[in-house]
Amino acid sequence: MRSSLIAKNEIASIVRDKTLWVLFAVFVFMTLISAFIGWSSQHTVQEVYSASAAQLRAQGMDIPPSPLADSTPLSLDKNMIIYTLLIGVLMAICMGHNAGMRERKASVMKIIFSRPVSKLEFFAGKILGLGAILLFTMLLAAFITTVTSLLLTGLSSQDLLNIFGFYVLSFIYLCTFAMFGFSFALVMSDETIALLIPIIIWLSFTFVIPEFTLALYPTGSLNPVIPVVSTPHEATLNAIADIVRPFSLVDHYKEVEGYFLQVSGSAWQDQLYHIGAILAWFILSLAACALVIKRFNPAAGDLNA
């Protein structure tokens, strides 16, 4: 089937792309050291606590409980949330952009579509190839997380399921932004603007929209805890946050991934809403891509047509 041929070609092209290799390598490297960074942080905190507890014991004072008493093995990898949001998504956007631009820059759209290849076959193949590379990246990251966590802390079967859930959702999250990169690459006549727009979308989701939700609270950016005392203009801030929150893809992602990595303490039932929101954005990105493909004109598809 031609779609599988096109998918294989897409995979080979992505593998040949040295720029993407840099982003991929950075992401894999950060995944590799994520558990170590988490372990190192916790180890430092534990050492400080132990020394403090010893001093307090020597003075005959009460020793408060360890702040790490309830920490879980997977909490060592909580930095993966940020690495995925930043490096992972940037990598996905670039992969999507390159996938959409490749044939346009090579001016081969006309010779491809003058062959017995339908638009559906071609673009399905491209998206499959792109998805395969992102899936491989997530599988590799999952493997690294599993091995590093096993070596450092050990894992239960529930932990393994949580790692699986974390990376499945990350894959969906990355695919959403990859589709943005892909769609704009097919639509725009300027290569730079085609990459800039999905990056601006990503920056807005990651840094701007969250400013109107959790970050409204003075310590919200650092510690997503609802304040116990009233803050100025609290009612207005709450109203703004309630309106914006459903659209804050990053907040939904952080909530669910915080659950999977056992750092949020929330119940699984609470995650259904967030997972639904992430899936809705994913479906929206696919629908937008489908519309772009439907309207794509092969005769004018090449960048220098």
Place this chain on the structure above:
Amino acid sequence: MSGLIQGNYMEIDGSLPNIVIDVRSLTKKYGDFVAVNNVSFRVRKGEVFGFIGHNGAGKTTTVNMLTTLLQPTSGIAKVAGFEIVKEYMEVKKRIGYLPENLQLYESMTAYENLAYLGKLSGIVNPDARILEVLTFLDATGYKDKKIGECSKGMRQKIGIAQAILHKPEVLFLDEPTSGLDPQGVKQLRDSVLKLNEQTGMTIFVNTHLLSEVTRMCTSLGVLSHGHLIYVDSLAKTLERFKNEESLEEIYLSIEHGGEANAK
């Protein structure tokens, strides 16, 4: 009947065996702008048909319709016996196309480009055919060279190679000599002529270079502002306009309604 000037429909000669391109009242509109206006002509098997006209005349739009890349607004056309709208997949199986400004995948070698495009055309194991085509085009030396390292002339050869890999019945060339140096132009012309002579392939050439028409084509059509104003065999054209000293003057004469200049 032959040699109708400034007519919209023309037969190359009275009998019409083996028609491979049959265009009837083909029109393409973009809003109010009419890019191709009610164009009709026929091309026989084995001809090298030169489609000439000024920039923006509608030549590429016509080729895009005939290669099924663009849907016509009205009219019908058949290529290799199949209708371009209703039977577009059958048309695609039987045509080869070299568009203007083809770049190909620069990070892939010539062989890899041809293998991929050959498989897209339905050739299961294209290796032998790739070698055969590259030998035919005297381009075997480029086989393992990355396209990014190839000159424009080399790319055009590889461009022709991809267009003929699947042995199409009709080959469409859009401004094939664009950007080539004189040696590249000659090599390309020689390849096209060899292809026509040795395989009998019908070749449709879009060009605004009249020198190439005289050297390559057996018949020609002249498009002006979307209208087909002339079509006939090259020999009859040269005979009809024997008072003109060059094909450039013939072309200008046709463009400006020069039937009075005939004979």
